[in-house]
Amino acid sequence: MTIDHEVSAEQRSREEDLLQRVLRSFDTCEDPRLDEIMRSLVTHLHAFVREVRLTEAEWNKAIEFLTAVGRITDDKRQEFILLSDVLGASMQTITVNNEAVGDATEATVFGPFFVENSPRIDNGGDISFGAKGQPCWVEGTVRDTDGKPVPGARIEVWEADDDGFYDVQYDDDRTAARAHLFTDEDGGYRFWAITPTPYPIPHDGPVGQLLQAVGRSPLRAAHLHFMVTAPGARRLVTHIFVRGDELLDRDSVFGVKASLVKDFVQRLAGTPTPDGCVVESDWARVRFDIVLAPEEAS
Template identity: 50%
Template structure:
């Protein structure tokens, strides 16, 4: 490996890998090295630009913690998250489309019965959410686990708002419930509002330098799991939002856009009396059957 130059460095790196390494790892690293080196040659990358990129990645790691994942934001804003998701979620057209997971999912969210108020004090106008989980043939999927999470009216998720005077997060506008025997579910939360992704770090500076905004259109996150079906990770977007055509993370699909209907004060879907206007949204999810291993 003596006298390596810019023309021979790529093959030297590839030849350095032991033949006994994992075959899939070898495939991935081979392509990664080839494409990285091609990129550097294509743009004639300077040392100053290379060092600035190293600083950028270092800062992304330094700002990342258990409440913020800057590398997911980077992947999302470069379209990589949606590309990987699309490659791995090819389904019949009748199925509900998947979209990005996002950085604000939390394991072990509070469990609720159908009809519960999962807002738990989150700021926002009241909204009643309902729908049905079905299989491809229209069969209701009972006892499906439905995880839902969203931001408040100020654009913050609960994990971004530690309880006052405490480092412990109080879960709001987040919960897990189960579909009924008929596949239906319903709960109360708050109106979905547009919000900016965290942009006070390196990813935000990148977006600003590119002349891009950090905003996401109003949406609810859903993750639905049921035996015999592929797990569905998706959003439901609020029709009419100004950012539907310029989502900072490229996650919008037209089939995931639906109406949020405003109602005057009066009787809510759950029979309660509302003293102020409220919203309702209904959306059905169609799951894809899981492949059965031979």
């Protein structure tokens, strides 16, 4: 809802004069890109202040909030990234930088829980390493936008366990629910994981207070992370989401895209599995075919 604030011509003139003086301060900037960014930032910031007629008390409150965001940030927690996520800025930046190319798979947020040097598994292996959750068979292909299979593509996968925690959130240095593998000569891949479940983003700090104040949930829709790389292809960072999850339309970081919502088909205990394993509990099965954009599309 926009409130129409009446402002006199003299007042508008004074405000515009200030904006122009700030913009002229960048006339000596020697970096064209920095100059463009700063002028646009200042223009939009001033427009926001003028549009909502921001009070001095509200501006001071905003500064207190950003100060609190900075204070809670350390080498293990990045509250500014969390703030960017919940405002949709992270997702918008990803959208801008991953332009649509043919039927290339859409990208989404990277998230804070990726870890380098994850264990390698063979096709058909298990990424769970004992993580709690329902077994889930994941399979698909990787191809380029011309429809050709991409052999040897590296696929990193990681997810939270059934309690909503990633391995790095525990204090015992475990490695679980993450691994990497490579596509076969036909571009195929397959592995066992666990069926994704919803979980909250960290909400015990200022960003959580913001969400509470505006009546928003910190919960993320259930998802499984992928990062796919191959020579000559644009790196893909994405998720897949569980069709039917009630959080799909209110994911706290706006990461859900319709093309990434997949059917996790439920199977009863004892139902034959694709690899012939015996699963003594209910399990799920999902297919995710991946299309990589060419590198020059980055």
